[in-house]
Amino acid sequence: MSEHSLKAVSRKDEGKGASRRLRHAGVIPAIVYGGKSEPKSIQLEHEPTWLAQKNEWFYSSIIDLDIDGKVEKVLLRDMQRHPFRQLIMHLDFQRVTAGQAxxxxxxxxxxxxxxxxxxxxxxxxxxxxxxxxxxxxxxxxxxxxxxxxxxxxxxxxxxxxxxxxxxxxxxxxxxxxxxxxxxxxxxxxxGRVEVEEGAEEDASADVPATKVEKDEE
Missing domain, CATH: 2.170.120.20 (Ribosomal protein L25, C-terminal domain)
Incomplete structure (x- = not known):
């Protein structure tokens, strides 16, 4: 199992207004939950996180999430993206317990x-x-x-x-x-065998136009 890490800092400001201000400042609001600890509101720098999410491991691997210098092992559980901009709106991480499936x-x-x-x-x-x-x-x-x-x-x-x-x-x-x-x-x-156009043409298609006109007189 490869090791991957992200850096984050804790935050106290919550609510839509606070999240909007963070995004304008190039920061992603996020939350960490699960395990024996209380849910914790955090924030991550957008640019390094955007680069990380381009990798397959971001979605399926255990991540060492460094929050204020303390590392917690987590899994990404949800990511909200902007509908058309290259912008991560919010992240949800779940704590991982070593002996728990x-x-x-x-x-x-x-x-x-x-x-x-x-x-x-x-x-x-x-x-x-x-x-x-x-x-x-x-x-x-x-x-x-x-x-x-x-x-x-x-x-x-x-x-x-x-x-x-x-x-x-x-x-x-x-x-x-x-x-x-x-x-x-x-x-x-x-696979379906495609019949080339013209392979099953009408027999009359091969008859010269002059011959057709003569037969119709």
Whole structure:
């Protein structure tokens, strides 16, 4: 599990007016909650946080959040963005307790698709039905992503949740809910063969115009 960190400072001013002032100053209002401590209002500098959120780990990894020099391990639980500007409006972080299992979503990385028989065939369409999955594990076992190896993928094959090879200590809670929750992750289907325009033309289309006119006299 890689280590990632962000810096923050605590804040006392709350409310819409205070949050608006922070945003105008290039600062993101946020909150940290969970664990045995009370919720804490904090703020983060927008520019370094904006750069961090461009990375996949920002959404699925445990982050060392340095608040006033004291580090708390957290997971991002919610991020509010401006509808059209490159602006983060608010962040919610949840504290992580070392010996307590957590549930979060992690991305799926599909590997070896290009070298599989399905991936190399021009008339086969490989569809990724899921791009992330919810897992349960202890914080120490949390992966940044889960690889799905498609090296053996063939035409007509479907890979389900239960077939994903999970890291040690990681499980998918949805699979405990019954077989109907063992949904497809990857499907290799035959692609539609497109008929070229003009391939099925009318026989009369090949008849010279002069011949047609003569026959109609």
């Amino acid at each position: 957590l549930r979060t979503r992690v991305p799926l990385h599909f590997i070896n698709e290009d070298t599989s028989s399905a991936g190399k065939a021009a008339d086969v369409v490989v569809t990724h039905e899921l791009n992330e999955v919810e897992i349960s594990c202890l914080p120490k076992d949390l992966p940044e992503f889960i690889e799905v190896d498609l090296a053996a993928l063939e035409l007509g094959q479907t890979i389900h949740l239960s077939e994903i090879k999970l890291p040690k200590g990681v499980e998918i809670p949805e699979l405990k809910l019954g077989k109907e929750h063992d949904v497809a992750v990857v499907v290799a289907r035959a």
